[in-house]
Amino acid sequence: MKIGQIRQSLSGFYDVYADGQLYRTRARGNFRKRKLTPLVGDQVEFDSTTPQEGYILKLLDRQTELVRPPVANVNLAIVVTATTKQEFSTNLLDRQLVALEVAGIEPVIYMAKTDLLDDETYTAREQLATAYRKIGYQVIIERQAFTAPALAAVKAALAGHIAVVMGQTGAGKSTLLNHLQPGLDLATGEISQALNRGKHTTRKVSLIEVADGLVADTPGFSSYEVFDIQANELTHFFPEFVRLSVDCKYRGCVHINEPHCAVKAALAADDVLASRYDNYLQFYETIKNKKVIYNKKK
Numbered sequence: 596m597k598i599g600q601i602r603q604s605l606s607g608f609y610d611v612y613a614d615g616q617l618y619r620t621r622a623r624g625n626f627r628k629r630k631l632t633p634l635v636g637d638q639v640e641f642d643s644t645t646p647q648e649g650y651i652l653k654l655l656d657r658q659t660e661l662v663r664p665p666v667a668n669v670n671l672a673i674v675v676t677a678t679t680k681q682e683f684s685t686n687l688l689d690r691q692l693v694a695l696e697v698a699g700i701e702p703v704i705y706m707a708k709t710d711l712l713d714d715e716t717y718t719a720r721e722q723l724a725t726a727y728r729k730i731g732y733q734v735i736i737e738r739q740a741f742t743a744p745a746l747a748a749v750k751a752a753l754a755g756h757i758a759v760v761m762g763q764t765g766a767g768k769s770t771l772l773n774h775l776q777p778g779l780d781l782a783t784g785e786i787s788q789a790l791n792r793g794k795h796t797t798r799k800v801s802l803i804e805v806a807d808g809l810v811a812d813t814p815g816f817s818s819y820e821v822f823d824i825q826a827n828e829l830t831h832f833f834p835e836f837v838r839l840s841v842d843c844k845y846r847g848c849v850h851i852n853e854p855h856c857a858v859k860a861a862l863a864a865d866d867v868l869a870s871r872y873d874n875y876l877q878f879y880e881t882i883k884n885k886k887v888i889y890n891k892k893k
């Protein structure tokens with residue numbers, strides 16, 4: 596019996612990495628009775644006679660589990676954020692951050708395409724980066740694209756982690772990965788194509804070694820699952836609100852209509868980003884409205 600990590604899944608085969616090599620395996624353990632499917636990223640116990648043939652016997656406990664992409668034990672997300680005026684949206688960024696907070700995955704924000712910005716827009720993005728750092732998020736931003744310090748920062752963040760790369764189509768995910776790992780040669784635009792194909796056919800999912808970490812070759816971590824939480828829980832996923840809310844007068848304050856709310860006081864004092872608060876309100880309403888629609892249907 597060996598212990599290894601699933602690095603790729605394709606059509607019922609799982610390639611398990613152990614002692615410096617890959618073993619092609621199939622699933623046979625009694626976890627199948629419990630309807631557990633092995634996921635890329637899983638640590639497993641397996642048997643094998645040759646590297647071409649082996650059987651997974653047992654799945655070890657997972658720390659996290661994603662559905663899209665189907666990867667276990669992801670603990671880092673590189674949030675590739677295109678910064679151009681046409682593409683940039685704090686709303687999307689905050690939605691991604693909330694989704695990651697809900698999933699228990701640490702975000703690293705990578706500000707892409709800064710070379711296309713005029714100085715004024717770049718300064719605005721830099722100020723925003725500072726504000727997000729104040730919240731507690733790591734933000735990587737450089738005046739030019741793919742500078743050595745920016746790439747070194749991403750590599751340092753990846754070390755020892757299993758990561759997904761998030762970002763809307765065209766944000767620059769493949770381009771960033773190619774700069775991190777020049778041999779990778781991902782066609783730009785390729786990642787989302789893989790994702791779209793995946794909707795209809797069995798999808799290959801793999802973890803690729805990038806710097807000293809592993810990165811899922813399929814992005815697509817959906818930020819829409821944000822809206823599966825309860826509206827009154829949303830505040831827990833805004834770290835700056837969590838810190839401030841100890842000073843809200845009412846327990847369970849959702850920082851909307853309550854008097855003596857520390858979050859609203861901080862907002863008035865410019866200590867909370869207005870865009871974060873606006874996005875919070877919008878997500879809150881979306882969740883409320885969605886619940887109503889859902890209940891009506893039932």
Ligand SMILES: Nc1nc2c(ncn2[C@@H]2O[C@H](COP(=O)(O)OP(=O)(O)OP(=O)(O)O)[C@@H](O)[C@H]2O)c(=O)[nH]1
Pocket residue numbers: 707708709710711740741762763764765766767768769770771782783784785786787788
């Ligand atoms: N100027 C500039 N162009 C960039 C940068 N990053 C990406 N691009 C360009 O933006 C386009 C989209 O980049 P991709 O890396 O394919 O984006 P992606 O997020 O992988 O897109 P999908 O695979 O469709 O999800 C390509 O033409 C890239 O060359 C950057 O930092 N600066």
Ligand SMILES: [Zn+2]
Pocket residue numbers: 840843844848849850851853855856857858859
């Ligand atoms: Zn409050």
